Amino acid sequence: MKKINIAFLLLIFLYLSCTSSNYWKLKIEAPGVESVSLDQFKEVIITNFLVEKETKDFNLNQELIDYFSIELGKHFEGKIISKEISWEKEEIIKKEDHWRNLLPESKKALYLTGKTKYTQEIRKAILEQARDRSQESLFYKKGLAQRKFFTLILHLYLIKAQTGEILYERNFKESKSYQNPKQTANFAFYDLMEIIRMKFFRNILGEQTIQQRYLISE
Amino acid sequence: MTKKFILLLILFIILISLFFSCARSVLNQQLQFGIQAAQRDLWDEAIFRWKKVILSNPNSAAAHNNLGVAYEKKGLWEEAKKEYEIALKLSPENSYIKSNYQNFKDYHQSFKKEIDEKN
Numbered sequence: 448m449k450k451i452n453i454a455f456l457l458l459i460f461l462y463l464s465c466t467s468s469n470y471w472k473l474k475i476e477a478p479g480v481e482s483v484s485l486d487q488f489k490e491v492i493i494t495n496f497l498v499e500k501e502t503k504d505f506n507l508n509q510e511l512i513d514y515f516s517i518e519l520g521k522h523f524e525g526k527i528i529s530k531e532i533s534w535e536k537e538e539i540i541k542k543e544d545h546w547r548n549l550l551p552e553s554k555k556a557l558y559l560t561g562k563t564k565y566t567q568e569i570r571k572a573i574l575e576q577a578r579d580r581s582q583e584s585l586f587y588k589k590g591l592a593q594r595k596f597f598t599l600i601l602h603l604y605l606i607k608a609q610t611g612e613i614l615y616e617r618n619f620k621e622s623k624s625y626q627n628p629k630q631t632a633n634f635a636f637y638d639l640m641e642i643i644r645m646k647f648f649r650n651i652l653g654e655q656t657i658q659q660r661y662l663i664s665e
Numbered sequence: 666m667t668k669k670f671i672l673l674l675i676l677f678i679i680l681i682s683l684f685f686s687c688a689r690s691v692l693n694q695q696l697q698f699g700i701q702a703a704q705r706d707l708w709d710e711a712i713f714r715w716k717k718v719i720l721s722n723p724n725s726a727a728a729h730n731n732l733g734v735a736y737e738k739k740g741l742w743e744e745a746k747k748e749y750e751i752a753l754k755l756s757p758e759n760s761y762i763k764s765n766y767q768n769f770k771d772y773h774q775s776f777k778k779e780i781d782e783k784n
Binding site: 470471475476477478656658659660661662663664665 | 704
């Protein structure tokens with residue numbers, strides 16, 4: 448009887464060791480899905496943007512063109528040029544003829560265009576603030592705090608020059624607040640563009656992201 | 666006597682299931698080999714191993730799941746989706762397969778949403 452019990456326990460142990468299910472947690476760099484293949488184009492033409500509201504002491508249009516010229520240049524091997532177009536009507540974005548006839552000789556070109564709006568405002572709110580920096584966590588008082596708030600709206604389009612077809616379209620709206628009431632539009636612009644850049648390039652280039660998956664054995 | 670007989674019967678059942686479990690573990694070696702290859706970033710080798718497992722045992726949920734991960738890693742979305750779905754069909758209660766498939770779907774949906782999103 449004792450022998451059977453020992454054999455019984457031994458077999459259970461063997462059974463568990465043979466049938467236990469194992470898993471391995473793994474972080475993989477999953478490639479993103481490329482929405483526009485830049486390789487098929489020889490040049491990217493960045494047009495001036497339709498600016499809905501001009502910002503004082505800040506040339507939004509030029510800053511956008513410069514920013515995209517540099518950033519696209521990091522990922523695109525072809526030529527990047529800028530071209531001024533006349534924005535009589537916003538509707539021209541969706542007119543295929545307009546883009547087809549703009550530079551008829553540029554068959555393998557891609558237009559980067561869009562409309563934009565950049566705003567800034569001071570917002571005031573009653574917030575708890577530390578009385579003294581050295582006693583930060585101990586003494587708080589309620590006081591009127593102000594924040595400088597910047598919002599950048601950028602509706603981007605990628606248009607195929609040969610057909611006038613819109614290959615990519617997305618409206619970005621990014622906001623950021625600063626404690627410094629003297630924060631400049633120029634500084635905030637780069638912070639906001641950094642967020643847009645990440646999203647935009649992840650969209651069009653399909654950049655890799657870290658994903659967690661399980662590998663299993665039976 | 667009856668008690669002894671019951672114990673012997675249980676032993677016999679365990680022995681039989683042990684036999685099948687250990688026969689399966691031979692295939693598991695291939696699975697493990699694939700996992701080790703994947704951990705060393707040798708995804709082609711891993712795919713080769715897991716495909717081999719599927720050839721011998723088409724009902725291996727683990728091999729299909731692991732192939733799904735490998736295809737995802739290589740950006741072969743359709744193949745990855747197909748493998749995850751087979752794995753899930755074979756083992757619908759397996760939490761790891763469910764998690765992989767759900768994360769795969771979420772990732773792709775959020776990606777598509779990001780493209781389609783119009784603020």
